[in-house]
Amino acid sequence: MFDSTSPSPPGFESPPGGGELLPALPALAPLLPGGGLRRGAAVSVEGDTGLLLALAAGAASDGAWAAAVGLPDLGLVAAAGYGLDLGRLLLVDDPGPHWPEVVSALAGAVGLILLRPGGPVAPQLATRLTAVLRRGGCALLVAGAWPGAGLRLSVRSGRWFGLGEGYGQLRGRQVEVAAQGRGAANRTRTARLWLPDEHGAARPVEAAEAAVAGPVRGSLAAV
């Protein structure tokens, strides 16, 4: 059903928002070629849900709808903290083997799809879905690997602040995010971010903060 033979219903020609790029949070914009998520392209986010949510929050900030497919344990409060509008979020928790059909059905309606595929994705399937996404003007954020992803983002190192030995509370996490693209975007870009900061949002780490940010006893650093 999801293949390219199914015609897109009338009225679906112009994607919402019009532009070629979906916006990104200012903290994340330097990592992305052109400063935003490209419509119809897939971005693979390996391993880190916070990064996935932060990317989605920026892309859905202009009133577009978003859908989360196959991500039943998404922390929705955290997503709202990054700025995602929960009123415009659709949840398809258990697509099972039908996830490609679900993605193609949603591609024409929402601006952004967050996806965790049910298993390894065959390259042919990825190609067909990408065509559907491009026609619908929908960006795809994949939690995991995606064949032919235009951009791969990952968290290289992360460190939580705020916890001590039996006291304190989580205040924020400093991460180093790396983005590697294909072709012209082949150069790896990195950025140091608060993901999240003490308000649950994402922002870049100031130079002064890197030194200040370690008032907690004990080493919390981890790789």
Next chain:
Amino acid sequence: MPELSAPRVLVVWCPDWPVTATAPEPDGGPVAVVEAGRVLACSDAARTAGVRRGQRLRLAQRLCPGLRLRDRDAEAEARRFEPVIAAVAAFTPRVEVLRPGLCAIPVKGPGRYFGGEEALAAQVHAAVAATLARGWEEPARAPEPSPEARPEPGQGPEPGSGSEPKSGSRSGSASGSRLGSESESESESRPEPGPRPGSASGSTSGFESGSAPGAERASEPTSGSGAASGPGSGPEPAPPPPSHVGVADGLFATVLAARAGVLVPAGRTAEFLAPYPVAALGDAALAELLIRLGIETVGAFAALAGGAVADRFGPTGTAAHRLARGLEDRPLAPRPEGLDLTAEQLFDPPERLAEPLIFVARTLAEQLHTGLASAGLTCRRVSVEVSCADGAAAARLWRHEGRLSAAALAERVRWQLNAWQAAGTFGGDAATAGFTALRLVPDELVPDRGRQLALWGQAVAEDRVERAVARVQSLLGYAGLRRVDPAGGRGPADQVARTPWGEAPATTADPPPWPGRLTDPSPTVVPRAPVPVEVLDAAGAPVTVSGRAEVSAPPARLDLAGRPLAVTAWTGPWPAVEYWWDQARARRRARFQVAVADGRALLLTVEDGHWYLEGAYD
């Protein structure tokens, strides 16, 4: 609203039916049917002696020492009235039984067929009288010994109770009794129900002089003779029970007309009703108030301006005012129960292909919408049901809420059939067996109040989103796609509710504050069910939390699904005692935040000595 004139109604009334339904006394002695210590109905002989409906038993027995008492037999009342209904149903099948002893038919159709209202009334009356006469021969021959008949009471009850003012204030006590029989008391409270409007009409109107009422009266002496042969009419066989027929505009007026045994010409019901006391309207509180205001007759009440009545007496007063003006306060025949608006198409021979079903779905959807619209309803959901020749069946609910056009509904049927075929729901041989039926069943009918797009703060779903949602629901089922609504709570999973698309959220968001709510940042991964985890201290012993929120030892290691993780920092416990006032929902737990060696932080919960992973920060 005079344009909404009430339809013509014919009412057949058999007086004192609770008494009539029990076996008559062979000697015509006074009989009363009692219920809950009061007189429910009495025979003419007893009435002559002063027994009245609603009287206390003691008073009735004092007034009429020979009174024989029967318990009420509702089953016999209904059973014995059945032949009467059958006789009336011979004229028109649309008989509405108000209660045993009282039934109504619309005059419009049969009136024309049987040659006018007068002729119809006369024929109905004759048929009912014949039925009653025939039906009573048998029980009169073999009177069942009534086991409920009590021994003759003593001559004088206590004098104190005899002076009870019940007989004087009967309008109050009667209207306080059950609705079904209240109007019987009306006729009793007016000793001469028929003549009174008639005598009043001598000055106000002349309709009593019409030929039809005269005919009615001529047929009435059955009851008159029954009354005359009351107490002292020896052992002659009991006369057949009397019956009365009345015709007027609207059910309320017609019941009164039947008691009077008159035929009120069309449009003159208000004149007919005018002399009745306001208590006849059947609302005791309203009647009392009206009398205190100096309005004693229905006619005086009807003369008030409708707007003033609505201002002063509200909806019940307005309904009574409409009755007083000879209008209808409710339709004669209620809508049949279990209104079936299902639109169905059977396929014989079974249809092999899906396309004809899709074609038919459009017609069915239009049929469904027409049915709903004519009933003034809309449905929350529509169930699309398909049956196959091999016995397989599938159904799927679709959100409707009045926002789907017939074409959109048909499109959903197409998606549904495609999805079912793709999923192999109908098994391998469905293609050979074929489809036998397609049904569209409305679910959860609600009055159609128009459609509101969205409330404030609720995102308006664009058409394209609605369509995409519908397609996903066709694949995964009604609950396969959810939306997020804010909810009240402390834990990360409690603060949002995942509601199936199209349903109203189960709970409304409780306003803040929620003391003890976890502060930002919130975990990015919240498992649907808490994951069991083992928390060990440096010595390898499980960490416990006492009732005073003290930790047995600092946690040093976790065992999460067989994966050991070293704890690098931790904080807690944060006790959370929730809903302690509600046994079923009470929870007592403590939360920890823990940073572990792989760079993540975890939200742990300890409850009843077991540790769970409630969320992960990564």
